[in-house]
Amino acid sequence: MSTDTIYAVSSGTGRAAIAVVRLSGTATRAIVKSIVRRLPPPRTAILATLRDPATQAEIDSGLVLFFPAPRSFTGEDCAEFHIHGGRAVVAGLLGALGGIDGARPAEPGEFTRRALLNSKLDLAQVEAIGDLIEAETEWQRRQAVRQMQGGLSRQTAQWRSALLEASALVEAEIDFSDEGDVPEALSRRVSGVVGPVHDALRAELAAAKSSERIREGVVIVISGPPNAGKSTLLNALARRDAAIVSHEAGTTRDAIEVQLDLAGYAVTLIDTAGLRESADMVEQIGVARALEKAQNADLVLWLSEADRPAAPDERLGAAEVWRIFTKADLVVNKDAERGLFISAETGENIGLLLDRLTKRAAQLSGEGHAGLITRERHRKAFAAAADALARIDADPQAPVEFLAEDLRAALFALERLIGRVDVEDILGDIFSRFCVGK
Incomplete structure (x- = not known):
C-alpha cells in the first residue's frame, strides 16, 4: 500500500x-x-x-x-x-x-x-458503499445500508466459523488416524455442521434474483407489432417525451430505455422496435434486438391495437407476458379477461397499468425482503460453496481427504466473497466505479 x-x-x-x-x-x-x-x-x-x-x-x-x-x-x-x-x-x-x-x-x-x-x-461492505452512492430508489438505499452495516459479512462469517469447526475435526482425523475411512461419529458431527450451512446457502441462491432486481432494477420490455402505441405508452409511463411518436410504422429502430422509480423499486422500461417481417436490413437488426431484450426481460408488455388485436409473437420467449390493448377509446367491447385495455389519448387505465406494474415490481423484488446476494460475484461465491458442501452431503462417508478438500473449497469461496483471500483481480473493477473523493 x-x-x-x-x-x-x-x-x-x-x-x-x-x-x-x-x-x-x-x-x-x-x-x-x-x-x-x-x-x-x-x-x-x-x-x-x-x-x-x-x-x-x-x-x-x-x-x-x-x-x-x-x-x-x-x-x-x-x-x-x-x-x-x-x-x-x-x-x-x-x-x-x-x-x-x-x-x-x-x-x-x-x-x-x-x-x-x-x-x-471487508469487500462486501466496500461494494455496498459504491451501491449506496449510486442508489436512486428507496429500496436500493435500504439494501445498500444493510450490506454496508455488515449484513452479508456477518452471515458469511458465521458460516465460515461453522465450516472451520468442521474442517478442524476432519483435519484432526487426517493427522491422528491411520484409517482412510471416516468414523461414523465424525461423519455425523460434520453433517450436523455442513447440512444447515448448505441449506442456508441454497435458500440464499433461490432468493438471489429478487435481491439483484432491487439493485439492478426490474426489466420491463414493451413489445408488439409496429404502430401499436409502444412509444406512446413509454412516454405516458415515463411522464415525458422519451421516445419519438409517429404514425409511420417502424419509427423505433433501436431500444429506448427509461428508468422509473415505482414505490421505491427500480424499473428499467424498454421500448423496442415493432415486430414484423421486413426487407429493410436496419429494421431487421432492430427486430432482432427487440427479441433479445424481450427474452431477457422480467416482464413483457405485449401491445396491439384494440380494434386489431394480435397474439403475442411466439419468438418472445419471455417468462411473463401481459397482453395490453391500446387505443381503447376506439372500441366499445372491452373483454377484461383478454387483457388490459388502455388509451394514451384519454388516459384510460394508464393509472391502473402503472399500479399493476408497481405491485409486480415489488413482487419480483421480494417485496423488499430479499436475501443477501446483490451481485453476480456474490452468486458465484455462494454457488461454489454450495456445490462443495453438496458433495459432502451426498457422501458423508467419503474418504476423509475428500471431505477436507471440499471443506477447503467451500471456505475459500466464502473467504473470497468478503475479501479474506487475494481478490486483487477484482478490486480494479470495483474501485473504478467510485468517485475520486471516496
Missing part, C-alpha cells in the same frame, strides 16, 4: 455552498498544521483560517476536523476541510495541497481501498 498522503474533494463537483476536502496518510497531521497552524482535537470541528503554506496567502475560513489512526474511515490519520464551495476556493486549497511534499491527489476509490487494506471494511 502506498505511504503517500492523499487528498481529494469528497463532496460533489461544481459550485456549491460547501465543499469537503479529505486527507488520509501519515503526513496528515503535519499538513493540517501547515495550513491552519494547529491540530484540532480528535473528532472535533474547529473554525480556522486556511492559508497556503508556500505563500501564507489566505485561502478561506472553514471547519477543520482531524481523525487520528486507527479510529478513522481509512484506519490512517485523516482530516477534512469544510470550506466554501466556490470553484476558486476549492482550486486554491487543492493547489496548496499539491505543493506539499508527500501529498498527492487520490485515485478513484482510494480512500475506501485503504479502508479495505487496513481491515476497516
